Amino acid sequence: MVTLPELFVKRTKSLLGDEYPMFEKALGNTSSVSVRVNDKLVDFKPSDENVPWCNAGFYLDERPLFTADPLLHAGVYYVQEASSMFLNQIVECFLKDATRVLDLCAAPGGKSTLLLQSLSSNTLLVSNEIVRSRAMILAENIIKWGNPNVVVTNNASQDFGKELPAFFDAIVVDAPCSGEGMFRKDGGAIAEWSEQNVQQCAIRQKAILQDVWNSLKDGGVLVYSTCTYNREENENNVSWICEELGAECLKPDISRFEGIVETESGFRFYPHKIKGEGFFISVLRKHKRDEQVNPRKSKNNKQLDKRVDKSGDFNRYITHPDNFLFIKMDNRVSAYKKEHYTDCLELNSKLNCLINGVQLIEMKGNDAVPTHQLALSKIIDKRAFICVELDYKDTIAFLKRESITLPEGTPRGYVLVCYQHQALGWVKNIGNRCNNLYPQHWRIRMHL
Numbered sequence: 001m002v003t004l005p006e007l008f009v010k011r012t013k014s015l016l017g018d019e020y021p022m023f024e025k026a027l028g029n030t031s032s033v034s035v036r037v038n039d040k041l042v043d044f045k046p047s048d049e050n051v052p053w054c055n056a057g058f059y060l061d062e063r064p065l066f067t068a069d070p071l072l073h074a075g076v077y078y079v080q081e082a083s084s085m086f087l088n089q090i091v092e093c094f095l096k097d098a099t100r101v102l103d104l105c106a107a108p109g110g111k112s113t114l115l116l117q118s119l120s121s122n123t124l125l126v127s128n129e130i131v132r133s134r135a136m137i138l139a140e141n142i143i144k145w146g147n148p149n150v151v152v153t154n155n156a157s158q159d160f161g162k163e164l165p166a167f168f169d170a171i172v173v174d175a176p177c178s179g180e181g182m183f184r185k186d187g188g189a190i191a192e193w194s195e196q197n198v199q200q201c202a203i204r205q206k207a208i209l210q211d212v213w214n215s216l217k218d219g220g221v222l223v224y225s226t227c228t229y230n231r232e233e234n235e236n237n238v239s240w241i242c243e244e245l246g247a248e249c250l251k252p253d254i255s256r257f258e259g260i261v262e263t264e265s266g267f268r269f270y271p272h273k274i275k276g277e278g279f280f281i282s283v284l285r286k287h288k289r290d291e292q293v294n295p296r297k298s299k300n301n302k303q304l305d306k307r308v309d310k311s312g313d314f315n316r317y318i319t320h321p322d323n324f325l326f327i328k329m330d331n332r333v334s335a336y337k338k339e340h341y342t343d344c345l346e347l348n349s350k351l352n353c354l355i356n357g358v359q360l361i362e363m364k365g366n367d368a369v370p371t372h373q374l375a376l377s378k379i380i381d382k383r384a385f386i387c388v389e390l391d392y393k394d395t396i397a398f399l400k401r402e403s404i405t406l407p408e409g410t411p412r413g414y415v416l417v418c419y420q421h422q423a424l425g426w427v428k429n430i431g432n433r434c435n436n437l438y439p440q441h442w443r444i445r446m447h448l
Contacts, residue, residue, distance in 0.1 A: 005193050008180070012229060019272065026272035027184050033060040034082040034276070036114060038145060040378065041076045041422060052257050054085035056117060059275060068448050070395045074422035075144030075376055080110040083181075083269040083279035086260075087111055087172070087223065090283055091118035093252040094221050098169035100343065102126045104157060104212055105174050107134035109141030115172065116147040124340045126168075126347065128153045128160075139354045140442060146378040148324075148337055151347050152355035157211035163350040165214050170221040173212065175205040181227035181278020184271060202232040206240060213245050218288040222247065225281040229268070234280040238265040246287040314360050317370075318379040331363040335379070370414050372439055375423045382423070385416045395419040398427070401436050401443040 004024070013020045036057045037044050051057030059082065066072050066079055091114075095101065101119060106112045107129035115125055127142060127150055129135035135154040142152050160167075178198045179189035209224070216222060224241070226233050241247050242265075249265045259273035266282030314333055315321040324335040334357035336344055348356050358377050361368040374380055394404045398417055404427065406415065412429050427434040 004183070004190065007195055008193055011195075012180075015229060015231070016270075019270075022272040023270060026270075029184070029271075031185050031277065032082060032275045033063045034058065034080060034085070035060065035077045036080045036085060036110075036117070037077045038075055038113075038117070040074070040146060041071070041420075044071075044076060046077065051082045051085050054082075054088040054114075056088075057082060057085045065448075067444060067446060068396070070392070070399065070419040070424065071422060073144070073399055073442075073444075074419065074424055075146055076422055078110060078113050078141070078145070080114070081227075081277050081279075083274065083276035084110060084174075084225070084227075085114060086267070086269070086279070086281055087114055087225075088118050089252050089254075090223055090281070091115065094250060094283060095119060095170050098123055098221070100124050100126070100168045100170075102128065102160065102168045102171045102212070102215065103174075104128050104160070104171060104208070105130075105176060107131065107138040109138050109145070111172060111174055112138070112142060112150070113145045116142075116145055116150060121147075121149060122339060123149060124343055125150045126153060126351075127151070128155055130154070130156050135354060136441075142355060143373050144376055146376050148335065148358045148377065148379050149340060150355065151344060151351075151353055153347070153351045153353055155351050157208045159351060160212050161214035164347075166217045167215050168220060169217055170223065171212060171216050172223040172225075173205075173209060174225045175201075175208060175233070177201050177205070177226040177228040177233050178230070179227060180229045181269075181280075183278075185277060198228075198230050198232055201228075202237060205233060205237055209237075209241060209245065213286075216286050218286055220286050221250070222284045222286065223281065224266075224284065225279065227277065227279055229270075229278055229280070234268075234282075235263055235265050238282045238284065241284055246289075247284040248287070250283040250285055252283065316384045317360050317374065317381060318358070318377070319381045320379070324379075326360075327357065332359055333361050333363075333368075334359045369437075370416075370426055372425055372437070372442075375416060375425045380423065382416065386411055386413065386429075387416045387418055387423075389418050389421065390424075392419070395424065396444070396448055398424060398436060398438060399444045400448075401438045401440060403433065403436060406434055 016023055047058045047060055049059040103112045106127040112127040129138045139152045142150055178201045182189045254260050261268040266280055269279040314326055325338055325341050327334050336357040344356050359371045359373050361370055388406055397404050406429055410429055415427050415429050417424050426437040
C-alpha cells in the first residue's frame with residue numbers, strides 16, 4: 001500500500017466521500033498497461049481487450065520489455081495510458097471539421113499521435129513543447145508515427161497568442177499539473193506533492209491558457225485536461241475559463257462507458273472506477289464576440305515559386321506525389337501537402353519549428369542521403385528503394401546502431417531495412433560492409 005500525504009488524504013476524502021477507501025485500495029494495485037496502435041500495420045491486434053473509448057487502444061495482460069520490440073521503434077504502436085485516450089471521443093464529437101489544431105503541451109507525444117490518428121488527414125496539427133529536451137523526444141515520436149500533416153514546434157505558450165491570432169480551430173492543453181493521478185505509477189509524484197504545489201500549478205495553468213487564448217478562433221474548441229484530482233486545477237480552472245476568457249462547456253455523450261464520472265464542467269477518471277489512471281478532461285467552446293474578427297486568409301507568399309523544386313527527381317520517393325509540393329531549401333528537399341504549404345511557411349517564419357514538412361533527402365556533396373523521417377513516413381513508396389528484411393537478431397543490432405551483414409548480392413547504395421515489412425531506417429551498402437545510419441541519439445542503449 002502506498003503511503004499518501006496526510007493533507008492529500010484529507011482533501012481527497014472530502015472529494016470522494018464514502019468511495020475513498022476503494023480509491024485508496026486501487027492505488028495499491030498494479031497499474032494497467034495499454035497501447036494504441038497505428039494504421040501502419042493492417043489488422044495489428046496486440047490483445048483481445050479494447051480500451052472502451054478508443055477502438056485503436058488495447059489493454060495488455062502484462063508489461064513487456066517494450067524496448068526489445070522492433071515494432072515499437074517502427075511506430076506500429078504507442079504506449080499510452082488508457083484514460084487519456086478519451087480524447088478520441090472528443091475528436092469524434094467536436095473536431096472532425098477542424099482544419100488547424102494545436103496540441104500545446106504535447107511531449108512526449110501521446111495525445112498528438114492520437115490526434116493524428118483521429119483527425120482528418122486534411123487537418124494540420126501543430127504539436128508543441130516548450131522544454132527543448134522534451135521537444136526532441138516529441139519530434140522523435142512524431143517521426144515514428146509517420147504522418148505528413150504535422151508541424152513540431154519548440155515555443156512558449158505566449159508565442160502562439162502573439163504571433164498567430166485566431167489561427168486555430170481547436171487547441172488541446174494537457175496542462176502541467178500536480179500529478180495526483182500518477183501516484184500509482186510514479187512514486188516521485190507523491191514525494192513532490194504539496195498543497196502549495198497544487199496552488200502554484202493552478203496559477204500556472206491559468207497563465208498558459210490566457211497566453212494561448214488569442215490564438216483560438218471565435219467559436220473554436222478548447223480541450224483542457226490534467227492528470228490530477230483536485231478541483232483547483234480542474235473544475236475551478238474551467239469555471240475561470242468560462243467567466244474570464246469567455247466560453248461554454250460542451251459535453252460528449254458518455255452513456256456507453258461505465259465508470260467515467262461526469263461533473264458540472266468535465267469528466268473524471270478514477271482508478272477504482274475504470275481501468276486506467278487518474279485523469280480529468282473538459283471541452284469548451286470559445287464565445288463569438290459581437291464584433292467578428294475578419295476570417296483569417298492564407299497569405300500568398302511571393303517566394304513560393306522560387307522554392308518549388310520542379311525537377312521531379314524525388315517524386316518517386318513517395319506515394320501520391322501529385323498531392324505534394326517538393327521544396328528545396330539549402331541542402332534539403334522536403335515534401336509538403338499542397339493544402340498546408342502556405343500555413344507551413346507562415347509557421348516556419350513565426351515559430352521555432354523542429355519538423356515542418358517531410359524531409360526526404362539531405363545533400364552531402366553530390367550524395368543525396370535519404371532521411372530517417374522518410375524511412376518511417378506513411379507516404380514513402382518502398383518500390384523506389386532497395387529493401388531488405390531483417391531477422392530479430394539483426395534488427396536489434398541495427399537499432400543499437402551496430403554493424404549488420406546484408407544478404408549476399410544486395411546492391412550497393414542506400415538500403416531500407418525492415419522488420420516484419422515495417423521500415424526501420426537506412427544503411428549504406430558499400431560492398432564488403434554497410435554503414436548503419438540509424439540516428440545516434442535514438443539507439444537502444446540497454447543490453448538485450
